[in-house]
Amino acid sequence: MPPVIDLEKCIGCGICEECMADVIYMKEVDGKKIPYLKYPDECWHCGACRQDCPVEAITIRFPPEMLII
Numbered sequence: 001m002p003p004v005i006d007l008e009k010c011i012g013c014g015i016c017e018e019c020m021a022d023v024i025y026m027k028e029v030d031g032k033k034i035p036y037l038k039y040p041d042e043c044w045h046c047g048a049c050r051q052d053c054p055v056e057a058i059t060i061r062f063p064p065e066m067l068i069i
């Protein structure tokens, strides 16, 4: 499951575009840079984007099989 990005909180800094799995890219919409999920199925659920986002706009969603202990 890909992360969820709250575009109301996002300030368009582009830090999450550093995703090592190439999930997140930036695009420009109406003169504003916003992140989008280009390859949502490639997410490793590493949490780096959530941790690095300066405004806590990203939520990681774990698939059910990762939550079973």
Ligand code: SF4
Pocket: 003, 019, 020, 021, 022, 023, 024, 042, 043, 044, 045, 046, 047, 048, 049, 050, 060
């Ligand atoms: S959780 Fe990790 S792999 Fe998934 S989008 Fe964020 S940085 Fe990329």
Ligand code: SF4
Pocket: 005, 009, 010, 011, 012, 013, 014, 015, 016, 017, 034, 035, 052, 053, 054, 055, 056, 057, 058
């Ligand atoms: S790191 Fe956070 S604030 Fe920066 S572009 Fe990504 S979602 Fe937006």
